Amino acid sequence: MSASRPAAVIVLAAGEGTRMKSRTSKVLHELGGRSMLGHVVAAARELDPARLVVVVGHRREQVVEHLGAHAPEAEPVVQETQGGTGHAVRVALERVGELTGTVVVTNGDHPLLRGATLAELVRVHESEGNAATVLTTPMPDPTGYGRVLRDSGGAVTEIVEHKDATDEQRAVTEINVGMYAFDAARLAGALKRLTTDNAGGEEYLTDVVGILRGDGLRVGAFLVEDWVETQGVNDRVQLAEARRRLNDRVLEGLMRAGVTVVDPLTTWVDVRVTAEPDAVLLPNTQLHGATHLAAGARVGPNCTLTDTRVGEDAVVVNAVCVGAEVGPGASVGPFAYLRPGARLARGAKAGTYVELKNSEVGEGAKVPHLTYVGDAEIGAGANVGAGTIFANYDGVAKHRTRVGEAAFVGSNSVLIAPVEIGDGAYTAAGSAVSQDVPPGAIGIARGRQRNIEGWVGRSRAGTPSAEAAERSRARDSGGE
Ligand code: UD1
């Protein structure tokens, strides 16, 4: 039997998260290029719930704005004061109105939990016909968690919070992860009967278990062996652990799909990144956002790529790329900076100390050394000499430069935009080019050289330069 579509998933995200010591809401802290809440929402979406409700409270403006941007289908429900997890769910259900079927509740601070695990929880819940099913795990150090108590038949009798537990109960290592599937009507009924008669002085959602059980209903448990997946994040130490584990998961997925990761310990890849088989990641590389690597692309060492597409067999070394496109067989770096709108066509090159912004480099064209290219179009097969500056900004506005097909820009040229170097045209090294150069012409825009014979001997007499010049003169005349 497969799981039905839940009537609702309710995500609890109203807590203060004091231990993060942050201006930012705890659930908005990021790992793998997504907020914690974003991960929980992504898992919830895999259940395709009819309603996705997020209970917000502390820093709710931030959370609501974030949901608006990343999960517009989510319905935020405000819990004015944080009266506990049971209170939070009660407030949510009161807002949502009567539901029938399965309601899933999840904490907003468990970013590693997979959608597939939630789906399995729902499946077990429905196939066992439970009033409630609790996701549990054997936690090596269960301190702080609610303990799951079972009867001899294995059914759950009660969840005791750490604070309220006896020593004997604290010895139990099976914990409540904070994810549940409930029968909607049973849940609503039990929530009305919660009290605040406990060590926390709050309405505990976990008390619903004892109440349903007291009504003679069955409460089940779905035990996840891999406790790592169920880990919650309460402070930045746990956030770092969760980030590392999520990264391990992402890298494992890539490697199993045929991507080489030379050093998983220094390679960080966001969850939305995609890569084709035979792509290679070299040490100290970070891939962010919607970056994509085609087959055989080699990235690293020491690269940070954000929202960048790297084509088949392209090579990117020691580079920072943001919103860039690197064509098949193209080469970038070492020490290159590709900014938004930088596009290298097939076989093109952006080499050492090269910065590119909003510019296209045509097929096979080369920008090998020490160059700034802004707002330009460089034709196929063109060569841009070392130290060329595309002066695109006149202090007020940006202008475009076009370098034609197979053109040759001499070293240390300044191309003062707007300007056009025609197809097959040259510029002389050291030129400050402010006028168009027609196709096939050479543009020379620099002072003509003049040599003053004997100047060093007269004006710098006695210096090593003057002495070297004198020796050279003597050798030359001696040889005649
Ligand atoms: C809760 C469980 C505990 C479980 C643990 C797993 C209860 C009473 N206890 O404890 O059994 O082992 O999670 O992590 O449920 N929240 C609200 N409104 C509130 C209070 C909390 O939205 O009024 C949210 C928090 O933002 C958080 C989640 O509910 O996302 C859990 O709250 P938290 O205070 O962290 O519960 P724990 O004490 O960890």
Ligand code: CA
């Ligand atoms: Ca918690």
